[in-house]
Amino acid sequence: MSLFPAYSDETQSKQFSETLPNSTATSSQWLENTSFPAEGLHLASQGVGKALANPTSETDTSVDSCDNEVSSNSRDSLKQITSSRKKEKLKKHTIQETRSANLLDFTGNEDFYVDKKRANQYNAVRTLHKPACPRYRIKYQVLGPKYFVSAKQKSKRYYHNSSLAIDGEKISDTKCYPLTENEYTLQLGELNRKTVENCRDIQSWLDLIVLQDRNPYKWSRLRVAEKKIDYIEKALKFHPSNDELYKVYIATITQCYTSHDVSKMLDAMLSKDPHNLNLWQAQIMCTQGTMARCTVPDVMRIYERCMKKIFHKQVQPSSSAQLDSDSVMMHLFYTLSLFLRQSGLYEQFFALIKLGIELNIPDNTAILDDLQPRIQDETTLVEYEELILQSGLPMNEIWLRVEKLRQGFYFLPFPGDSAKCSDPQRIVFNEDVCHYVYPLKSRENSFKLLLLILKLLKLPFIHTHCLTDQLEGDTDAIEDMLAVYVNPNYNWCSEQMDFFQSLYDFSKEMACSPTFLNHCIGHELYTDCLQKFLTNCSKAYEQVDERKRLVFLMLWCRFHHLLLILEKINKKFNADFAKKGRKMFKALLKHQSNRKCLTLYVEFARYEYEAEAPMEMVDNIFKSLIESYNQDENLSSELAYAYLTYAEILLKSQDIRRACQLISAYALECNVDNDIPSPRKLIALNIMKEKVEQIIKIEESVRIMLLEQYILPDNTLTQVKMYCLLLYALNQKQQALEYMQKILLKFNFSGNPRHQFLREQCFEIYVNLLQLPGGNSYISYSLVQQSIAEALKVYPNNVFLLHKWGSQSSLPWYKLRKGYMTIDPSIKCVILLIALARCRFIRSLSLNVKSVDSRVALMATHADIGYHEVVVRQRVLNLFKFLMQSHMSSTVSSTQPLFTSLRRNSLFWRCYLRCLSDQSCSFELSKQCLLTALDECPWSKALYLDGATFVPQELSHLQDLIIEKQLRIYALPEELEILRER
Numbered sequence: 001m002s003l004f005p006a007y008s009d010e011t012q013s014k015q016f017s018e019t020l021p022n023s024t025a026t027s028s029q030w031l032e033n034t035s036f037p038a039e040g041l042h043l044a045s046q047g048v049g050k051a052l053a054n055p056t057s058e059t060d061t062s063v064d065s066c067d068n069e070v071s072s073n074s075r076d077s078l079k080q081i082t083s084s085r086k087k088e089k090l091k092k093h094t095i096q097e098t099r100s101a102n103l104l105d106f107t108g109n110e111d112f113y114v115d116k117k118r119a120n121q122y123n124a125v126r127t128l129h130k131p132a133c134p135r136y137r138i139k140y141q142v143l144g145p146k147y148f149v150s151a152k153q154k155s156k157r158y159y160h161n162s163s164l165a166i167d168g169e170k171i172s173d174t175k176c177y178p179l180t181e182n183e184y185t186l187q188l189g190e191l192n193r194k195t196v197e198n199c200r201d202i203q204s205w206l207d208l209i210v211l212q213d214r215n216p217y218k219w220s221r222l223r224v225a226e227k228k229i230d231y232i233e234k235a236l237k238f239h240p241s242n243d244e245l246y247k248v249y250i251a252t253i254t255q256c257y258t259s260h261d262v263s264k265m266l267d268a269m270l271s272k273d274p275h276n277l278n279l280w281q282a283q284i285m286c287t288q289g290t291m292a293r294c295t296v297p298d299v300m301r302i303y304e305r306c307m308k309k310i311f312h313k314q315v316q317p318s319s320s321a322q323l324d325s326d327s328v329m330m331h332l333f334y335t336l337s338l339f340l341r342q343s344g345l346y347e348q349f350f351a352l353i354k355l356g357i358e359l360n361i362p363d364n365t366a367i368l369d370d371l372q373p374r375i376q377d378e379t380t381l382v383e384y385e386e387l388i389l390q391s392g393l394p395m396n397e398i399w400l401r402v403e404k405l406r407q408g409f410y411f412l413p414f415p416g417d418s419a420k421c422s423d424p425q426r427i428v429f430n431e432d433v434c435h436y437v438y439p440l441k442s443r444e445n446s447f448k449l450l451l452l453i454l455k456l457l458k459l460p461f462i463h464t465h466c467l468t469d470q471l472e473g474d475t476d477a478i479e480d481m482l483a484v485y486v487n488p489n490y491n492w493c494s495e496q497m498d499f500f501q502s503l504y505d506f507s508k509e510m511a512c513s514p515t516f517l518n519h520c521i522g523h524e525l526y527t528d529c530l531q532k533f534l535t536n537c538s539k540a541y542e543q544v545d546e547r548k549r550l551v552f553l554m555l556w557c558r559f560h561h562l563l564l565i566l567e568k569i570n571k572k573f574n575a576d577f578a579k580k581g582r583k584m585f586k587a588l589l590k591h592q593s594n595r596k597c598l599t600l601y602v603e604f605a606r607y608e609y610e611a612e613a614p615m616e617m618v619d620n621i622f623k624s625l626i627e628s629y630n631q632d633e634n635l636s637s638e639l640a641y642a643y644l645t646y647a648e649i650l651l652k653s654q655d656i657r658r659a660c661q662l663i664s665a666y667a668l669e670c671n672v673d674n675d676i677p678s679p680r681k682l683i684a685l686n687i688m689k690e691k692v693e694q695i696i697k698i699e700e701s702v703r704i705m706l707l708e709q710y711i712l713p714d715n716t717l718t719q720v721k722m723y724c725l726l727l728y729a730l731n732q733k734q735q736a737l738e739y740m741q742k743i744l745l746k747f748n749f750s751g752n753p754r755h756q757f758l759r760e761q762c763f764e765i766y767v768n769l770l771q772l773p774g775g776n777s778y779i780s781y782s783l784v785q786q787s788i789a790e791a792l793k794v795y796p797n798n799v800f801l802l803h804k805w806g807s808q809s810s811l812p813w814y815k816l817r818k819g820y821m822t823i824d825p826s827i828k829c830v831i832l833l834i835a836l837a838r839c840r841f842i843r844s845l846s847l848n849v850k851s852v853d854s855r856v857a858l859m860a861t862h863a864d865i866g867y868h869e870v871v872v873r874q875r876v877l878n879l880f881k882f883l884m885q886s887h888m889s890s891t892v893s894s895t896q897p898l899f900t901s902l903r904r905n906s907l908f909w910r911c912y913l914r915c916l917s918d919q920s921c922s923f924e925l926s927k928q929c930l931l932t933a934l935d936e937c938p939w940s941k942a943l944y945l946d947g948a949t950f951v952p953q954e955l956s957h958l959q960d961l962i963i964e965k966q967l968r969i970y971a972l973p974e975e976l977e978i979l980r981e982r
Helices: 010-019 026-033 046-053 059-090 181-197 202-214 221-238 243-256 259-272 277-288 296-315 322-342 346-360 365-370 375-389 395-409 430-436 445-456 465-470 478-486 488-492 497-510 523-540 546-569 575-589 598-610 615-629 633-652 656-668 678-699 715-729 733-746 753-771 781-794 799-806 813-822 827-849 855-890 906-916 923-936 941-950 952-964 973-981
Strands: 163-166 169-172
Touching: 181 202, 202 221, 202 243, 221 243, 243 259, 243 277, 259 277, 277 296, 277 322, 296 322, 296 430, 322 346, 322 445, 346 365, 346 430, 346 445, 365 523, 375 395, 375 973, 395 523, 395 941, 395 952, 395 973, 445 523, 445 546, 465 753, 478 497, 478 546, 478 799, 478 827, 488 753, 497 546, 497 827, 497 906, 523 546, 546 575, 546 598, 575 598, 598 615, 598 633, 615 633, 633 656, 633 715, 656 678, 656 715, 678 715, 678 753, 715 733, 715 753, 733 753, 753 781, 753 799, 781 799, 781 813, 799 813, 799 827, 813 827, 813 855, 827 855, 827 906, 855 906, 906 923, 906 941, 923 941, 923 952, 941 952
Parallel strands: none
Antiparallel strands: 163 169
16 A cells, blocks of 8 residues: 555545544535544544544534543543552552553555554663673784783773883883863973073974874864974974985875875975975975876986985085085985996996996995806897796796896896897986986995995895994895894804795795896896906905905905805705815915905805815814914904804714813813813813903993994904803803893993993804703793894894794694784884795695605695694784784884885885785785885886786786886887797
């Protein structure tokens, strides 16, 4: 039926009309067309019914009768309510109310019904008593940093702000809750008064700017930003060129305005202060880090303007920032070179390096001559390309392989005639890069420039936090993580080979050509290039500075040591490889200037030991070195380093007695082969203690730290190590630990770079001592973990300590992850966590498969591997989600430069994309991740290549983007089509 009876059919209207009384009055015809006829209602009062039935009766009579009946009904109902209340007090559960019939809107014959009356019987449930459920609280354990109330206080139902704690330290959660209007007005007036009374106080201005985020009003983000910018501009009048104000200004405008508006605002600020590095960095990243604005020529143009302005300002004799001029120019040179390398423009990258060396290194002929491509290498490249073109692979895979292959071979600029080169982009003239390189004022800074170039060339030699701070922090090269393999402190500790293997496997997956890792085709070219570059850099400092020359030779030795370890981890080590390395070492030692360098002979002996040479050969090398240089007082520190290295090798070979005898012979200045009794060893221990205390007393007043001291063996650390090793060999491990704790307290001065370096190295020695087996004391796992965590709080970029934390097999995964996340999460932590997840849950089971004999057990093990792969994938993805949320929310207030943050690191996004794109992948999710990554790092060519691998359906769009951004592309699709058809 219809919802309203007035619009129903005629048959239904007749039924209603039969029930109506016959009335001839024309005024009552409207009752026949009602939506809700009164006849269907069960009226409670007959008087009302009569009044409706006899509408022509006298008005006065009907009104009086209705009033009487209503008044009588009201009195009766009042009595009924009072009586029911009395009954309810006497018998609570036996309430019997007499209710009048419900007045319904319908007759009950309709199909549609509206229930407007509530059922009162559901208001009370008599079967349950209060409380209906037990009183207990559920506490969920979550991964990551735990936020909890600082003390067991009485819980309050209503609160406005709370004091949270992380590891016992209270923090104020001021960003989450706005102030009340009275509090905001009070603080605003107080800060305004402070800025008026003392306008030179920068902290009052900063507090006033931060206060705008806690306003109690519902202001838009744009209005808050405008107020903050207004205060910043006022503060800059009293504090011109203040870096803190500029950082807050940059963070505010990048959060609230578009990149086009940000660029205009930064241009306005640069017109007032054209020599500020922070403003120029923000202007560069405004173009470089925006997908719609990023093109290589535009970014290079901004770099050209920036370097020109800053260099000409520092050339002026009235400049007050003259001492910082070289560091600023080297920083700009480093960031520009890194941008070229990440964009795939290796020809411009190496041309820029060559021009920088030519301007700032005196004897640079040998360096420049060896940075030239060879003709025979191009012949090898053509052969590999023919194999790929004839392989029958799909076109997208052919393009990807040819692109990576040419990138691994064509990284050096073409030196000859342009007519002989098929690719004109390989030809780079000095005029193309001369606007981006300037001469340094001090020749001393040329050494730092060479170290920065080595870092740009992906040479893994930075393994300490102090050296990382000196050389521009993290990069996107995963090869930097391999520096842990050549750390000198790893010589006398138990190595975690599974962890090494997992880290190396992941490094091979994420490495970009050109690289020295042996899984890439053409890695020999890049390896030879690095070796020649190191030897030529050492030649540039011959008869100029012997210690700086020795630095490059030490890096050459450690690089060969790294290649040897990687071959052993990759299980490709053979006698031919060891013979080739031994031959190169001997050729280096035969050089006239290296024949009397004791440190190089020590490195050669260590290489022989790692190359699995007989122990007698290693003993003969060390004994001949000690006999030859034992009487030379000028080489006392080098001789001590030889003794220490020999003792570490003996400890690694589980020969503690000979190690004790060796260090005792050094202290007593006697022959190594002599048998030293126990009383004489105690005398040697006292002599070593006096020598160490004397050296430490001298170090307490030293405040100068040279750059080469971070790389060369340090005499103070050598003596401390030898004394601790002698204590350990004499079964006095507890005394050695106590002595190291005293040294750590003595060097606890944050403002002294020399003390910071010594303290970091002493932490490494202390952690190694804790993990050495045996001794006269029991060392708990919690003490080791607490010591590593304490060291990582101070030195979060120390690769050795990061690796040691991951090697704690007794730690569950959530504690391991929390340890990495409580410190400042860097790309190193992310890589180590991924390698640890694979090592713990997949690799250990994969190794057990080989030892399983039963077929049923083998199937069960394979099922476990599949399950653990899913677990590892989910854990790694949760890690990335946590990092993305935390870093996206903290980038606004971050004090680090924008280009060094984690979200601007292309390696972070590449790791995320690779972990998403496995056999359980979703192409839509991978595509979304790729788009987000390209929006954050649109200049990274490695991201485009990974996108072509994991999101192949978007290959044509990615190729168009590479060409649009003017990144380096070696193989055009049209060219490969022609080559394949031949």
